[in-house]
Amino acid sequence: MSDLITLTLPDGSSREVARGTTPAEVAASIGPGLAKAALAARVDGELRDLSRPILGDASLALVTVKDEAVALELARHDYAHVLAEAVQKLHPGTQITFGPSTDDGFYYDFAPVRPFTEDDLPAIEAEMRAVIARDQRLVREEWPRDRLIAHFKAHGEAFKAEWAAEMPDDEVLTIYRAGDQEDSWLDMCRGPHLPSTGKLDPNAFKLTRVSGAYWRGDQANAMLSRIYGTGWLNKKQLDAHLVQLEEAAKRDHRRIGQDMDLFHLQSEAQGSVFWHPKGYVLWRALEAYMRRRLDAGGYREVKTPQLMAARQWEQSGHWGKYRENMFVVPDEIPNTDDAAAIFSGTADLLALKPMNCPAHVLIFRQGIKSYRDLPIRMAEFGCCHRNEPHGALHGIMRVRQFTQDDAHIFCTAEQLIEEVRIFCDLLDAVYKDLGFDGYAIKLALRPDKRFGSEEMWDWSEQSLRDAVRATGRDTPEFGWEELPGEGAFYAPKLEFHLTDAIGRTWQVGTIQTDTVLPERLDASYVGEDGERHRPIMLHRAILGSFERFIGILIEHHAGKFPLWLAPVQAVVATIVSDADAYAGDVAAALTKAGLRVETDLRNEKINYKVREHSLAKVPYLIVVGRREAEEGTVALRPLGGGEQVVLPLAEAIARLAGEAVPPDLR
């Protein structure tokens, strides 16, 4: 075997080097600038440490900060290691477990002597800077499993020892040592890493929060203490990210919901929303819009019971799989004797509906359905209750009572692809109308706990796959991917993830192919052949729930809603009290034209009124003073102070009324 190997560089050139040469050495031979800038290497496409010898002919590309995504990933992973080293120094006895990079930084899970609090973070950050300042080399070593386990056991690292013991046999186990000393801090890690901690910018990270996290993500395991950080390549990036976080915080729907008087929550109705007049106006505009869209799309709207007997939920399968998340009440009159138990404990049980689908099947089952009736698109703004765990509740985004824009399409197997296509077009139009630019599509495949045969799942998954292909949306532009194990217990589902104004994604829409429920609830239609057949049932929603979707709308628009959705569309503000009567006339005329208008006749300066209504995010301020009153005009001031115009009242009304028309009616 020759002692020389051939490396092919990205520019197509090749060079012969000694077998075992490291990428770092190659970089140095090319030039000192590259040697300094190199962070890692791609050897035959595989990302590796700079110090890892190359053992055979290969293509070699050196990774620098110009390869930002990779550099960030490496840096974040290193930050996690630095965090772990710092924590173990400051908090002896803390065990290390696991610490990956994330979308904006990193975290590390520890088994601590006592759980960390945010007060611990500043000292840990300082220690991390010390680790970075020491510029410790990160040295990769391959260790046999026994040595790893022995090492971790000897150091009281039970979690790491467990992890090492369970690594697959064919995996080469490696440790990274932070420094050259025999007793330098080390962690078991697959790597790769930057050449040394000094490559990290000590001012480009920040520890952000602490939380609990289960070992290996399993509720049955120990609760660990997780420290999160955000990490970047330089301070500028970090600062930009921190500004982003502030921006997101300003958009928080809970903050805006309170400021704009849209809704409130209180402990007596935990997880249920009190919609105030201004919030409910928005709800009604959205609901009316959706109703028109569904009517036009061939849906028929229904309304079904809130409470149904437990035996109905047993039959649908919800009772068995989902009971712990249902609100259940006994079917009896509560005992009015305070000394006795309120319920006998022997009555039949009723449950608040957590979903609308069984009731829709029950409507379908009334009378005989023919293949000529299909597809049947049955819609309901269905109010559902789900007994969510306390820790899951979040503002109006995750609640216990919510209303879905739900519908079920009963169709034949042959109609399925066309129905999915029609649905995608409808969803597309709705998201555009509501001001969103893009969305991604994912296919969630069969979960571990599920109903139905393997054949059924094979067929259902493939149908959805085919249907998306038929719409041409199975492309990277739509973020198309498949998610194993993420499906519902009765069906695989297509998920639609909206992208909002600041780049966050929200799973909202869904369509699911269900053959289980029609079977369980014995839904059938008479086919061309005169025989009974099972319909396919497509569960679908575009907004998901009104509560959550309105929350998303609030954050997407930062409360500055398009005119047709704005709770208060215009405020008529006077400059002098002499214009009060005219302001009243203006408001009345606008109201008559269907606009939501308020007047501000207060004895305040116009500056004050402008400021106040601007902060209240009112789309238009209609300013009237003596001049306007005399001339029959208004000064139309858009939110933000853009081009202001003085118009005759009739023109202003026409303009606002035109702009306030919902997008589907334009």
Place this chain on the structure above:
RNA sequence: GCCGGCUUAGCUCAGAUGGUAGAGCACCUGAUUUGUAAUCAGGGGGUCGCGGGUUCGAUUCCUGCAGCCGGCACCA
């Protein structure tokens, strides 16, 4: 449900080694009639989340509970 934190006026927040609380905005009253992001003056407003304990005395310390916040788990 689990880990950590928080809970003081309508809102945002100060505060006291334990002696029953304060600001700004908002609200009310008065003056001012004002031209595009805060006019001035005065006034009212609190069971300091709820329960128990320690104490002469608790909003403050301890403890239980609830809600909320950040995550974890969950999200049919």
